[in-house]
Amino acid sequence: MTHTLPPGTRDPDARPLRPVDADRFRRALAVHAAGVVVITAQSEGTPVGLTATSFSSVSLNPPLVSFYVDRSSTTWPRLRAADHFAVNVLTADQAELARRFARKGIDRFAAPTRWRPGPLGAPLLLDVSAHLICLPYESIDVGDHILVVGLVTEAEVHEPGHPLIYQRGRFGRFLPQT
Template identity: 50%
Template sequence: MGSLDADTFRTLLRRQAATVTVVTAPGSPPAGFTATSFTSVSLRPPLVSFCLDRGSSSWPTLERAAHVGVHLLGEDQHEVARTFATSGIDRFAAHTGWRYGPHGVPLLDSPVAWLLCRVTERVTAGDHAIVLAEPLLGHYAHGAAPLLYHEGRYASVAPSAVVARQAA
């Protein structure tokens, strides 16, 4: 039995909803890209991961970066996600809402949450690299809803319904 072809694999995985993140790294120029592969890995010690195509324009910078910023985008940040997903542009010139943080890491304005991380390991996995990183600093916005990616479109979480319990 052979492996799934790339198009079928991509179609199947589009059924999974994922939070939209932008990963940034210091450099000249700085690098940044939109990712839906971000996840927590461990609580003790705290570790997160994300994946990046080793053929992407951001890879040379990420391959050398000692620190990165991970930004969980809010439901109103579609344009930020599109900007950092666009190839062939200066993503930081196109998106002006950012500043330099510790270790020279670009930090985006107003995400749902951000983490400043130290890269601990890079693992080659097919045409991608899995980057493991240790969060050093972080911040989150209270009550902010995340931006999701599902079926090839940006989406948001439906408001929670209040369910009343009846006394038995």
């Protein structure tokens, strides 16, 4: 796969092709709604976690999922050191929980966060739609982020409510059409 355009490459209007500027790119991506998860792990006896809106399924066979994390994340080094992690799929009424796991400089697992240890020790947040327990499968540096792929070893679906959605810098609810 090519990462840069060959010199002199042009679009149909004969303009040189080059990457869009960061502000325009950010504004365009903001209109895309994304589901919200919290990735959690136990690292050196301490629970760690972060909010991700870049979560996606990758493969059914083997069962793989992915998320991206900013290279500057202070949580990523501790997540990376864990031998497994959990994906907690948030419900529409858990926006404050998503905000909490996106904040820096706080104990994200202190009250009012409600959680329990999972079967392998990763913290599982309570009242979520689903938990996926994953083994690290691959991580790849991509631009200013790291693509993290996990092999799903356990999946628990709870009472699935409406999902928490993130769009244009805000959390919201999905309302199905009838």
